[in-house]
Amino acid sequence: xxxxKRMFLIIAILSAIAVAMTHTVTLFSGQHSWYNLSGSGSNVxxxxxxxxxxxxxDSGGVHASIDCxxxxxxxxMVGYAASEDGQVEPGQGAHSASTEECMLCHNGxxxxxxxxxxxxxxxxxxxxxxxxxxxxxAAAAGGFGLTPDLCDTGTxxxxxxxxxxxxxxDDSLMAGANEACIACHTTIKANIEFNVxxxxxxxxxxxxxxxxxxWAVTEITPTNYIPxxxxxx
Amino acid sequence: MRPITxxxxxxxxxxxxxxxxxxxxxxxxxxxxxxxxxxxxxNDIDCVACHSRIRAELDNSDLHGNFSCEDCHRFEGTGxxxxxxxxxxxxxxxxxxxxxxxxxxxxxxxxxxxxxxxxTPARAFCDENYGCEYSAHKxxxxxxxxxxxxxxxxxxxxVCHTNYSCELDYSYFKGISYNxxxxxxxxxxxxSGRRDYTANWGKSGAKHVFLxxxxxxxTKCHENIYEALVTGTNGDPDDYLTHAPIEISHRGSSxxxxxxxxxxxxxxxxxxxYENRAESVNNSxxxxxxxxxKYADDNPSLPYDLANVATDTNSSNVHCAEALWCQTxxxxxxxxxxIDNPDYPSGADTAKGHSDTSGYGDFVDDVTSNYARTFQGxxxxxxxxxxxxxxxxxxxxxxxxxxxxxxxxGGNADVxxxxxxxxxxxxx
Numbered sequence: 133x134x135x136x137k138r139m140f141l142i143i144a145i146l147s148a149i150a151v152a153m154t155h156t157v158t159l160f161s162g163q164h165s166w167y168n169l170s171g172s173g174s175n176v177x178x179x180x181x182x183x184x185x186x187x188x189x190d191s192g193g194v195h196a197s198i199d200c201x202x203x204x205x206x207x208x209m210v211g212y213a214a215s216e217d218g219q220v221e222p223g224q225g226a227h228s229a230s231t232e233e234c235m236l237c238h239n240g241x242x243x244x245x246x247x248x249x250x251x252x253x254x255x256x257x258x259x260x261x262x263x264x265x266x267x268x269x270a271a272a273a274g275g276f277g278l279t280p281d282l283c284d285t286g287t288x289x290x291x292x293x294x295x296x297x298x299x300x301x302d303d304s305l306m307a308g309a310n311e312a313c314i315a316c317h318t319t320i321k322a323n324i325e326f327n328v329x330x331x332x333x334x335x336x337x338x339x340x341x342x343x344x345x346x347w348a349v350t351e352i353t354p355t356n357y358i359p360x361x362x363x364x365x
Numbered sequence: 366m367r368p369i370t371x372x373x374x375x376x377x378x379x380x381x382x383x384x385x386x387x388x389x390x391x392x393x394x395x396x397x398x399x400x401x402x403x404x405x406x407x408n409d410i411d412c413v414a415c416h417s418r419i420r421a422e423l424d425n426s427d428l429h430g431n432f433s434c435e436d437c438h439r440f441e442g443t444g445x446x447x448x449x450x451x452x453x454x455x456x457x458x459x460x461x462x463x464x465x466x467x468x469x470x471x472x473x474x475x476x477x478x479x480x481x482x483x484x485t486p487a488r489a490f491c492d493e494n495y496g497c498e499y500s501a502h503k504x505x506x507x508x509x510x511x512x513x514x515x516x517x518x519x520x521x522x523x524v525c526h527t528n529y530s531c532e533l534d535y536s537y538f539k540g541i542s543y544n545x546x547x548x549x550x551x552x553x554x555x556x557s558g559r560r561d562y563t564a565n566w567g568k569s570g571a572k573h574v575f576l577x578x579x580x581x582x583x584t585k586c587h588e589n590i591y592e593a594l595v596t597g598t599n600g601d602p603d604d605y606l607t608h609a610p611i612e613i614s615h616r617g618s619s620x621x622x623x624x625x626x627x628x629x630x631x632x633x634x635x636x637x638x639y640e641n642r643a644e645s646v647n648n649s650x651x652x653x654x655x656x657x658x659k660y661a662d663d664n665p666s667l668p669y670d671l672a673n674v675a676t677d678t679n680s681s682n683v684h685c686a687e688a689l690w691c692q693t694x695x696x697x698x699x700x701x702x703x704i705d706n707p708d709y710p711s712g713a714d715t716a717k718g719h720s721d722t723s724g725y726g727d728f729v730d731d732v733t734s735n736y737a738r739t740f741q742g743x744x745x746x747x748x749x750x751x752x753x754x755x756x757x758x759x760x761x762x763x764x765x766x767x768x769x770x771x772x773x774x775g776g777n778a779d780v781x782x783x784x785x786x787x788x789x790x791x792x793x
Contacts, residue, residue, distance in 0.1 A: 194404075317403070336536070345740070
């Protein structure tokens with residue numbers, strides 16, 4: 133076993149050598165290695181901080197081939213920080229990235245109606261979305277009455293209230309209807325608190341005179357609500 | 366410092382340093398970027414992940430248990446455009462992933478094939494304006510369609526055909542009274558009071574547990590009728606049981622005049638023996654009157670000439686039950702027109718009865734023409750309840766009340782009878 137006094141001596145000597153050296157050791161290495169921001173698109177590697185998201189995207193399913201900027205730097209309503217050809221934009225609504233609605237891409241709108249912009253994307257990103265001659269636009273999330281397609285009425289959509297509720301700004305967890313979108317289209321876990329009627333209350337009145345009568349069902353109302361929880365794993 | 370304390374502090378410090386110097390941040394909602402593949406040209410989203418309870422209900426269902434969610438909720442027969450993935454993705458129009466189906470989407474007049482099974486048309490209710498006026502539950506179906514509680518007429522379908530419970534709050538008349546004099550009421554008819562009755566068919570409440578037809582119990586929603594037929598109002602020697610009449614005759618076993626051993630030589634059609642009323646008053650019993658066509662099909666060997674009786678009714682054109690009145694089967698031109706005791710001693714009234722112009726007149730048809738349908742059953746029951754015909758050695762006195770002393774002119778009876786479930790009656 134190493135003698136404790138000897139170990140302290142070694143540490144002290146090593147420390148003295150380090151102090152005597154001409155180069156100091158920075159506490160956080162690389163903090164002065166700046167990224168070159170002069171190119172188009174985002175030049176900051178998002179995955180350095182968001183590696184878990186990168187892994188999620190790489191695990192398969194749709195969007196696996198799409199860079200972060202294709203979603204998070206594509207709203208023309210934002211104005212991101214950017215630098216290209218000596219022109220510097222400092223950023224307005226957001227600096228590097230914004231949290232955007234799924235419907236930014238999936239609302240079925242074309243230019244000029246769309247709020248989607250390619251202005252902040254790297255030109256090499258094109259094929260990530262436009263990799264097929266058929267895919268000119270991200271598929272519209274139709275069937276909720278939210279796209280410009282006149283046939284998209286959403287009048288029979290079973291989940292329409294879920295989507296519309298998710299869009300209410302004052303009670304928003306995420307942008308737009310994203311809560312509803314990701315609940316179904318991703319593997320995110322979800323606890324869903326249902327409150328369902330288990331009984332109908334029906335009022336039936338016999339309407340009559342001496343010579344004429346009929347049975348009138350005057351009201352049907354749902355009653356006896358019970359709560360239960362669905363856990364989407 | 367104790368070694369264990371030192372170790373804990375060391376681990377804590379290391380963890381803190383790792384946390385503060387790590388370049389990774391943690392997502393607030395993990396897996397929100399793990400998108401599900403929707404490359405297939407159908408639904409790739411697992412409905413059951415959020416709706417496992419409904420799947421469990423279907424797994425315990427008598428019907429539709431073999432259906433997938435998509436079979437009903439992405440039913441293609443409606444023309445609805447649902448969203449689909451695939452290389453040429455389809456944007457949804459009327460619905461995205463799913464719609465709430467109307468039961469009649471499949472059970473319409475054409476029927477539909479779903480998951481290899483033929484969905485039979487919902488007879489009558491699949492027709493224009495929900496079919497003929499004689500369908501007993503037409504008002505319920507029409508109101509359900511007006512209601513915003515569910516899609517289309519589904520509320521009406523659910524309360525009978527699934528484990529979705531229902532409470533029915535009925536309101537109707539309490540009682541009627543009349544003086545029967547020479548087979549006419551004159552101006553004596555009147556109704557009085559109001560009765561509120563609640564029937565509750567409590568089930569599990571599961572809308573996706575579909576019931577086989579034999580489990581749809583008429584007496585649950587019509588418990589007042591069941592009580593009227595089984596419990597009624599206590600009387601001596603007979604209880605006041607209303608809604609289904611006895612057939613009155615001179616002869617009967619055990620000194621009674623309305624059970625078997627009668628001049629018609631068969632078990633009486635409406636009569637239910639006391640000893641097993643609770644069980645015998647069931648769907649089949651209801652069909653005896655309210656769906657003669659089905660009852661005839663179910664009981665082909667019965668001696669009541671039911672094939673012809675069925676043609677007197679509208680039972681082949683209704684959904685499950687016919688709204689009818691006594692005249693439907695017992696009117697003047699009907700197979701079971703009212704006749705008197707066929708072995709009654711010879712006289713003017715022999716086998717003519719009071720639905721024959723050559724007998725006591727068109728009494729049954731007159732009642733049908735002049736009084737509201739809701740009262741007509743009780744008008745008949747005012748005389749045809751067993752309890753108002755107490756047994757006697759010769760029955761003469763009881764006959765005279767309605768039939769008159771000479772058995773031809775008609776008597777004079779003051780009648781009061783209460784609606785279901787009490788059925789209490791006086792006939793003096």
